Amino acid sequence: MKINFINKFFLIIPALVLFSCHDDLDQDPIDPDSFTEADVFADETEAKSALAKLYASLALTGQEGPAGQADISGIDEGTSQYSRMLFSLNELTTDNAVVGWGDPGLPDLHAMSWGASNDFTTAMYYRLAQEVSFCNSFISNAQSLSSNEVDSFIAEARFLRAFAYYNLMDLYASVPLTTQVSTTLPEQNSREEIFSFVESELLEIETLLKESGTNEYGRVDRVAAWALLSKLYLNAEVWINEDRYTDAVTYSLLAINSSYSINTTDANGNGSAYDELFMADNNSNGAQNEFIFALNFDGNSSRTYGGTTFLVHASRGGSMDASAAGINGGWEGLRTTKALVNKFDYAVTNTEDGDPVEWADGRAMFYTDGQNLEINTISNTFTDGYAITKFTNIDSNGNAGSDEGGDFVDTDLPLIRVAEMYLNYTEAVLRGGAGGDLQTATSYINELRERAFGNNSGNISSADLSLDFIIDERARELYWEGQRRTDLIRFEEFTTSSYLWPFKGDAKAGTSVSDFRNLFPLPSNIILINTNLTQNPGY
Structure with missing residues (x-):
């Protein structure tokens, strides 16, 4: 456990x-227990x-x-x-x-x-x-x-x-x-x-x-403060109409140069180090080294119908094998739109209709068998829209989580991780923040992409870096981690007609x-x- x-x-x-x-309630209890x-x-x-x-x-x-x-x-x-x-x-x-x-x-x-x-x-x-x-x-x-x-x-x-x-x-x-x-x-x-x-x-x-890496797992240290400052300053222009991108660069770098690091461990040798971030043993398989701030869950001693229990169960349905995710059944709820799917432009296999079903980018964790890329109806039609397998209750060795009934999930949920600091740094540099440079930003992005692709085939050059690239790369790296609305607002794409997706605005x-x-x-x-x-x- x-x-x-x-x-x-x-x-x-x-x-x-x-x-x-009230003073009249400020009394010692009568019951000694x-x-x-x-x-x-x-x-x-x-x-x-x-x-x-x-x-x-x-x-x-x-x-x-x-x-x-x-x-x-x-x-x-x-x-x-x-x-x-x-x-x-x-x-x-x-x-x-x-x-x-x-x-x-x-x-x-x-x-x-x-x-x-x-x-x-x-x-x-x-x-x-x-x-x-x-x-x-x-x-x-x-x-x-x-x-x-x-x-x-x-x-x-x-x-x-x-x-x-x-x-x-x-x-x-x-x-x-x-x-x-x-x-x-x-x-x-x-x-x-x-x-x-x-x-x-x-x-x-x-x-x-406490200093970086010296607190017990599940509690924050000073790197969490630096990372949250990075996020705060990155959004300052939206929230308070002030350019704080130089500060965003500064605090992103402090977090990046701490004891936390990008997870490059593929513990089972069958997937990718990215997979390990969202498995049932992500508190110990190497992923924990990337988690600056995470919510901790255990299928036996901290049960909830929210958290990763929600993410794993609600994303399973249709022809998906729930036991392969370490759970006893799917709730047939969550899917994604083709707008996210199409962000992964390194498809290696397509259907006869041209819909992608396999990708070189290991972050494209979609279930496509029996699923339609297009969404015709959202309500009660789980097969409309690709399903997502990013979060699972299986550990790096293929074992299910600790709850033998398969109801509750062990997987911890990262709220802030080092990969986000890489992306924050790059975006802040592109927006004019001082103290950083495009060459370093490019190396950070390529580190994430090499983890995703398993090699350097997805690497980019500094000339490829742009704000349009970064908003899409944030989608590829951070989807379903509670970031997307905030990102779209910062890029002026949440409410506007400059970016549309299926059933936006109903x-x-x-x-x-x-x-x-x-x-x-x-x-x-x-x-x-x-x-x-x-x-x-x-x-």
């Missing part, structure tokens, strides 16, 4: 509650257990495992998991994915027709706001302890809070900025203020976090939509409760 920081503590962590500020705030922060060991809850809040959904005592109400518990909702908002809204299910609000995502009461946009806001609250509570209480180790715990909590605000700023723009647990209704802060907060927090904690051939769709709405019920908040335009 895979043991890591999160699942080791999951079964003994109490939920961090939002403590009342009660587990209280004082117990949670009694010492360094107990504080570490509480820290695990902050990580677990992004990976899991409640207090009982896959279902029961959910952290968030009003939506199916499995659906409410952070990375599953990130996929829904940042992948299903793009050319990378469609889903055939009819859950309320779900078809509206790819159709780009969501409203302020959409279940998914609402639940993501709550999930991230809850993470902020958990982090605020932890930081406040852990400050009563004094040790270097606890100081690093607090720095990690500050990183996770900054990460939550990074997401809130990306998805919703102007949101309340809260750093203390409070019962008063918060004011709304501008996107610029959120950006400044995230930036200042990451800069302050970079030396407080039109079979694709159509443009209004620019206000670059942001999601604040939840309508939040607007009703807190009159300090102003809804995003268009909603």
